[in-house]
Amino acid sequence: xxxxxRIIGLTLLLFGNCSLADEAPSLAKDPILEERVKSxxxxxxxxxxxxxxxxxxNAGLAVDLKNQVRDMLRxxxxxxxIKDFMVERYGDFVLYDPPIKGITMVLWxxxxxxxxxxxxxxxxxxxxxSGSFDTQQSSEDVxxxxxxxxx
Amino acid sequence: xxxxxGHFAVILALCVAMAQAFFSLVGATxxxxxxxxxxxxSAYILFFLTSFGFCCLVISFLTNDFSVLxxxxxxxxxxxxxxxxxxxxxxxxxxxxxxxxxxxxxxxxVARFSKGLPNDMLSLILGxxxxxxxxxxxxxxxxxxxxxxxxxxxxxxxxxxxxxQDPGMVIHPPMLYMGYVGFSVVFAFAIAALISGRxxxxxxxxxxxxxxIAWAFLTIGIALGSWWAYYELGWGGxxxxxxxxxxxxxxxxCGTALMHSLLVTEKRGSFKVWTVLLAIITFSxxxxxxxxxxSGVLTSVHAFATDPERGVFILGFLVFVVGASLILFAWRxxxxxxxxxxxxxxxxxxxxxxxxxxxxxxxxxxxxxxYPLFLDAxxxxxxxxxxxxxxxxxxxxxxxxxxxxxxxxxxxxxxxSVPDLAAKLKWAFVISIISASILPFTMxxxxxxxxxxxxxxxxxxxxxxxxxxxxLEQMSKGDGRTLWTSLLSLPNSYYGMLCAHLGVAVFVVGVxxxxxxxxxxxxxxxxxxxxxxxxxxxxxxxxxELEGPNYTGVEGTMTILVDGEEVDQMFPQKRLYTVQQxxxxxxxxxxxxxxxxxxxxxEPLSDGSWVVRVYLKPxxxxxxxxxxxxxxxxxxxxxxxxxxxASEVSSSPEEVTTST
Amino acid sequence: MxxxxxxxxxxxxxxxxxxxxxxxxxxxxxxxxxxxxxxxPEFSLPILNASDTRFANVDMADKIWLxxxxxxxxxxxxxxxxxxxxxxxxxxxxxxxxxxKDRPQAASQWLDRHGDPYDQVVVDLDGRIGLxxxxxxxxxxxxxxxxxxxxxxxxxxxxxxxxSKDILPLIKELSE
Numbered sequence: 005x006x007x008x009x010r011i012i013g014l015t016l017l018l019f020g021n022c023s024l025a026d027e028a029p030s031l032a033k034d035p036i037l038e039e040r041v042k043s044x045x046x047x048x049x050x051x052x053x054x055x056x057x058x059x060x061x062n063a064g065l066a067v068d069l070k071n072q073v074r075d076m077l078r079x080x081x082x083x084x085x086i087k088d089f090m091v092e093r094y095g096d097f098v099l100y101d102p103p104i105k106g107i108t109m110v111l112w113x114x115x116x117x118x119x120x121x122x123x124x125x126x127x128x129x130x131x132x133x134s135g136s137f138d139t140q141q142s143s144e145d146v147x148x149x150x151x152x153x154x155x
Numbered sequence: 156x157x158x159x160x161g162h163f164a165v166i167l168a169l170c171v172a173m174a175q176a177f178f179s180l181v182g183a184t185x186x187x188x189x190x191x192x193x194x195x196x197s198a199y200i201l202f203f204l205t206s207f208g209f210c211c212l213v214i215s216f217l218t219n220d221f222s223v224l225x226x227x228x229x230x231x232x233x234x235x236x237x238x239x240x241x242x243x244x245x246x247x248x249x250x251x252x253x254x255x256x257x258x259x260x261x262x263x264x265v266a267r268f269s270k271g272l273p274n275d276m277l278s279l280i281l282g283x284x285x286x287x288x289x290x291x292x293x294x295x296x297x298x299x300x301x302x303x304x305x306x307x308x309x310x311x312x313x314x315x316x317x318x319x320q321d322p323g324m325v326i327h328p329p330m331l332y333m334g335y336v337g338f339s340v341v342f343a344f345a346i347a348a349l350i351s352g353r354x355x356x357x358x359x360x361x362x363x364x365x366x367x368i369a370w371a372f373l374t375i376g377i378a379l380g381s382w383w384a385y386y387e388l389g390w391g392g393x394x395x396x397x398x399x400x401x402x403x404x405x406x407x408x409c410g411t412a413l414m415h416s417l418l419v420t421e422k423r424g425s426f427k428v429w430t431v432l433l434a435i436i437t438f439s440x441x442x443x444x445x446x447x448x449x450s451g452v453l454t455s456v457h458a459f460a461t462d463p464e465r466g467v468f469i470l471g472f473l474v475f476v477v478g479a480s481l482i483l484f485a486w487r488x489x490x491x492x493x494x495x496x497x498x499x500x501x502x503x504x505x506x507x508x509x510x511x512x513x514x515x516x517x518x519x520x521x522x523x524x525x526y527p528l529f530l531d532a533x534x535x536x537x538x539x540x541x542x543x544x545x546x547x548x549x550x551x552x553x554x555x556x557x558x559x560x561x562x563x564x565x566x567x568x569x570x571x572s573v574p575d576l577a578a579k580l581k582w583a584f585v586i587s588i589i590s591a592s593i594l595p596f597t598m599x600x601x602x603x604x605x606x607x608x609x610x611x612x613x614x615x616x617x618x619x620x621x622x623x624x625x626x627l628e629q630m631s632k633g634d635g636r637t638l639w640t641s642l643l644s645l646p647n648s649y650y651g652m653l654c655a656h657l658g659v660a661v662f663v664v665g666v667x668x669x670x671x672x673x674x675x676x677x678x679x680x681x682x683x684x685x686x687x688x689x690x691x692x693x694x695x696x697x698x699x700e701l702e703g704p705n706y707t708g709v710e711g712t713m714t715i716l717v718d719g720e721e722v723d724q725m726f727p728q729k730r731l732y733t734v735q736q737x738x739x740x741x742x743x744x745x746x747x748x749x750x751x752x753x754x755x756x757x758e759p760l761s762d763g764s765w766v767v768r769v770y771l772k773p774x775x776x777x778x779x780x781x782x783x784x785x786x787x788x789x790x791x792x793x794x795x796x797x798x799x800x801a802s803e804v805s806s807s808p809e810e811v812t813t814s815t
Numbered sequence: 816m817x818x819x820x821x822x823x824x825x826x827x828x829x830x831x832x833x834x835x836x837x838x839x840x841x842x843x844x845x846x847x848x849x850x851x852x853x854x855x856p857e858f859s860l861p862i863l864n865a866s867d868t869r870f871a872n873v874d875m876a877d878k879i880w881l882x883x884x885x886x887x888x889x890x891x892x893x894x895x896x897x898x899x900x901x902x903x904x905x906x907x908x909x910x911x912x913x914x915x916k917d918r919p920q921a922a923s924q925w926l927d928r929h930g931d932p933y934d935q936v937v938v939d940l941d942g943r944i945g946l947x948x949x950x951x952x953x954x955x956x957x958x959x960x961x962x963x964x965x966x967x968x969x970x971x972x973x974x975x976x977x978x979s980k981d982i983l984p985l986i987k988e989l990s991e
Contacts, residue, residue: 026683026684026685027684027685027686027687028678028679028680028681028684028685028686028695028767029678029679030676030677030678030679031677031678031679031766032677038677046542047541047543049539049541051846051951051952052951052952054454054455055395055397055398055454055455057541060388060390060392062758064916065951068942068946069946072946091849092849092850093849093850093946093947093948093949094846094848094849094949094951095536095537095846095847095848095849096536096537096538096539097537097538097539097846098539099538099539100539100540100541100542100543100544101541101543101544102526102538102539102540102544107530107535107536107538108526108538110522110526111522111523111526111540111544114519114522115515115518115519115522115548115552118515118518118519119515119552122511122512122514122515123511125511126504126507126508126511129507130497130498130499130504130507133425133496133497133503134496134497134498134499428821432824435824436824439828446835450835450838450839451843452835452838452839452841452843453838453843454843454844463839463840466839467839470832470835470836470839473832473835474832477828477832478825478828478829478832481824481825481828482825484821484824484825485821485822485824485825488821489821525831525834525835527843528834528835528838528841528843529834531838531841531843532834532837532838532841536847537845537846537847
């Protein structure tokens, strides 16, 4: 790798200056397609990496899969078809956006359920407190705190 | 010799912690004054011994003692000295020593700054902290000794992971651990209050500054980690919802809730049960984070080299600490009184709702983080839970919380009236709505995401200004003070609140605009080529070889042009760290108030050109700026006069009466 | 107000801790293949050192066979290799070598040096077919039955224990 960098670096130093200032070609021949490749890649997990999307990884498999996504998009396949293709081969593990199905019900419904419970809890507490008579902090209690903090 | 001395110091520290826990706890519950007197000096001794041990490890690293396994595995003679220093906490073992150093430091701080506390309370607090310390010292000594020798010694070390060779990484772990461990103080306060049955105003008042300062450290720690990921990983992301990030974010969310709930408990005597539970949960989540990072149960980009044996130890410790606390909670909490009454529309309600939302957010993050583990444990298959899930769940929970941030501070305790609130806030609301709908057009395209983000940010900011204005107006009506004297007489804690809330708004602006308007270009560049992004034209002028202390590589010289004028030069690098044979992308970043220009060198291509990735990231630094403002708000709040006075005035007489 | 509600946090914690304990003995990186129980994806690939002749998996119809994905650049493949060689000696079932993203020349040399246990070696230069088989961690090994259904898959180097505990009994069961 480093030898390669070195050789290329030297080649560039020797011959590079000849070229005129011009706009560098985009890697993506088709920017709109590339945008779609990226948005799909961002939701696919690179299986050989620690915890990265294939968009963020340069591992061999990640590059292959990105190419695969690109080819399939070119063939006119939809995002869903591409994801199904991946799941067929690697399982749900490959999807960072877990599909809603039996085993992920708790995952997706959990936060909503917790919100309901939380809402119910707040309503209950507020009801109870607004109805109850005022059990103020005893002045003794506050005084003790004041004294300790020399407030 | 030095490592052995260090090792011995840590063993001594464990013994001291054991003695301290025994004498403090038994002394406090039985009322033996002499036994309680042990707790304060032993906290100082513990801190001294641990610092000493830590220094020994640092010396081993600085002097390249490769007969120490830890040094041989994580350092190298070519490594520049600041990174050798940082390498002392770069490994699992070293970071654990840093952890106990912080813990003993917090204990010493409690001993030093809590002179006004009743002696038995202080003993209980330090006793509980000593129990926690025993767990960590034993963990360190039994499973993860950083002073282990390597026989025969290595000729040279295997070098620090290149990802960690970075200034941000030097200070990120200490800040983060200060936060994690800092929550042990308020945890110990809560346990002490539960044991003694004194869940009173004093308890809340004492807990507040400790919580706030630990929270401020954690905020900075998380922000540094995110900033580091942004410039070091080479693709400019700042948050990945990785399990390790989540592990630090959950205690942050609960710690935020705790700060606000403590406010109510102190001022109004309400929510005591809730507050004490939050104190326990916050520290438990810190411990859980330690477990997740070090046990290998989850796959993460950042995890330490893991070991199931260590996992069993931490889990056992976690079960003991958290289980015992929650049993104590279940036993004692039912006897706690309710506190003052309040109406549906009141500051109490707003804070309660906010609290509950923060906890639900933390619980959702926990659910998402552990869900793959749950399924796997039940044999139901493997799934991944990533950013799409967390974004979808987290944003809708936090949005109402941010809306409440505008209302809470301006409403009154006990009872507020809706018409009064509406009268105060209507303009803030109208202006936010109108600006948020229009502003995105001026920035390059309207989208719901951007508009909504700006709405939240504007709302928080304007409601804060209205709040300040109302306070000033009241003061000038009250005794006719001028604007200036009124501004000066407002307490620091008030400014702290405003500052931290403003920080949230700034953060939201950053997240929104970088999410909405980031531009990215992947190009193939040869010398002399240019690439245009936004108003900037970037020209590759040179590619030169690079010779670092422990790496080689290539450095590009990029000239930045605006309207044909050369304005700047940037130098992205591609490095190869020679010892670990690891390639690293050192992005060149031109940081600006309204945008970052980010250039990273990709791979060399066969025809001599390079893949270059350039980004224009609008307002990205506001993300960390916002976090910094939040932490600054915390520091301002703690610097409030009433806390300072407390520690100054109370020093002498108290000591004479209690330490005999 | 029942005091049991104060036990809720403890209950949740115990449940989470139990899962965490179970999690310690699990490997989060081990992903079961969804291909088990499904038909082996079809392919027709050139044979190593005889690029004009192609080999298709239909040629293996009515046979139980092992598909072993390997490459000369892959270190763990070398660790695994003696096991495969041994297995070939027992001649329980034919083994198809699946040379994944490799230079054919390097693959031949590698086989010359370390022994060629394969009945046939096919070349998947660009890894397209490998992708169909969900290959991500070379070496990988598949056991395919008479109907062409994948019955077993191992990601990573095969061990003697895998052969004797999983593969051989399965072959016995399938051939009955």
